[in-house]
Amino acid sequence: xxxxxxxxxxxxxxxxxxxxxxxxxxxxxxxxxxxxxxxxxxxxxxxxxxxxxxxxxxxxxxxxxxxxxxxxxxxxxxxxxxxxxxxxxxxxxxxxxxxxxxxxxxxx
Amino acid sequence: xxxxxxxxxxxxxxxxxxxxxxxxxxxxxxxxxxxxxxxxxxxxxxxxxxxxxxxxxxxxxxxxxxxxxxxxxxxxxxxxxxxxxxxxxxxxxxxxxxxxxxxxxxxxxxxxxxxxxxxxxxx
Numbered sequence: 001x002x003x004x005x006x007x008x009x010x011x012x013x014x015x016x017x018x019x020x021x022x023x024x025x026x027x028x029x030x031x032x033x034x035x036x037x038x039x040x041x042x043x044x045x046x047x048x049x050x051x052x053x054x055x056x057x058x059x060x061x062x063x064x065x066x067x068x069x070x071x072x073x074x075x076x077x078x079x080x081x082x083x084x085x086x087x088x089x090x091x092x093x094x095x096x097x098x099x100x101x102x103x104x105x106x107x108x
Numbered sequence: 109x110x111x112x113x114x115x116x117x118x119x120x121x122x123x124x125x126x127x128x129x130x131x132x133x134x135x136x137x138x139x140x141x142x143x144x145x146x147x148x149x150x151x152x153x154x155x156x157x158x159x160x161x162x163x164x165x166x167x168x169x170x171x172x173x174x175x176x177x178x179x180x181x182x183x184x185x186x187x188x189x190x191x192x193x194x195x196x197x198x199x200x201x202x203x204x205x206x207x208x209x210x211x212x213x214x215x216x217x218x219x220x221x222x223x224x225x226x227x228x229x230x231x
Contacts, residue, residue: 031217043155045219088218095168096168099157100154
């Protein structure tokens with residue numbers, strides 16, 4: 001089965017840039033989607049198709065995907081960005097949705 | 109504006125069947141480009157996809173849960189449901205229903221989520 005690997009935690013100071021990675025075998029050939037989950041809340045889609053943003057998501061959120069790593073980048077991090085972030089793909093070889101293990105973003 | 113609302117018992121006994129329903133408002137369950145999904149999250153852990161269903165009844169299930177899961181749809185009630193048999197403590201989680209975008213050859217992203225419902229497994 002397809003596996004997505006995320007770092008358990010990332011810490012960043014306010015105003016700096018947070019980078020969250022999502023590793024997978026040839027993930028660059030897949031569409032990667034990212035979710036933000038604040039404590040006690042349902043996940044929210046923040047990036048889809050590697051780098052597109054749903055309406056209402058700030059431009060500070062961006063994504064990229066190449067070879068074996070997809071990346072979510074949050075510029076000018078704010079306290080409100082503190083949350084868990086999950087990457088997700090469709091594993092077409094096995095007809096399964098796959099989530100990464102999640103990364104806890106801490107704003108120092 | 110689509111809204112999804114989970115409902116069902118918050119407590120299920122071990123070995124019994126967990127049954128949840130998701131009710132839609134603000135959108136049609138028959139929409140061409142969407143499937144309807146269940147996702148769960150054990151306390152303190154990550155997201156786990158359970159499965160999804162089209163309005164026609166076509167389903168996909170997580171391989172490791174396939175023997176115990178049934179997802180069904182009731183288009184007249186704008187609802188879809190989850191049944192998980194023979195539950196154990198490992199099935200305790202917040203259960204979310206969500207809308208999954210489908211674009212012909214790929215099942216893509218979850219763009220709308222319910223608020224989630226906590227299910228505890230205990231005798």
